[in-house]
Amino acid sequence: MKRFSRRAVLAVLAVPLVPACTSEPDGPPPPDPLAALAEQARKDAAAATALAQSNTDLATAAGTVAKARTAHATALQAEVDRARPPKVTTSAPPTTSSAPPAPATKATMIEALKAAEKQTGELVATVPRYRAGLLGSVAASCASLREVVA
Structure with a gap:
């Protein structure tokens, strides 16, 4: 009869426990919904x-919208960066050669503001209170801007 050492017995018993002690690495977090709002605000400002x-005829109103939507984009991006600090890279960021935005019309600007107001309003109930305040301000501002343009 062969005798087993205590080490051998413990090693055999420990093997089934190894997978239970290790966990699958978490996947990347879902995209921050405020990032999409910030990007849309930048596009609205450019248009x-x-x-x-x-x-x-619309220079004053459109300038007001551009200034406000730029401020929205800055505030939203600051919150995204606060929640998920951007990774520091040593290489230069890739440049995109996107075409300049087509000028908006009064109707498309009003629709863009209405869509932004709706999107931010829908997110208010799904985010923490400190973010809800930011989103509520953006939604209210978009509603006011629609009145400026109209």
């Missing part, structure tokens, strides 16, 4: 700026 440059 409003193009409209202000191409339409003298």
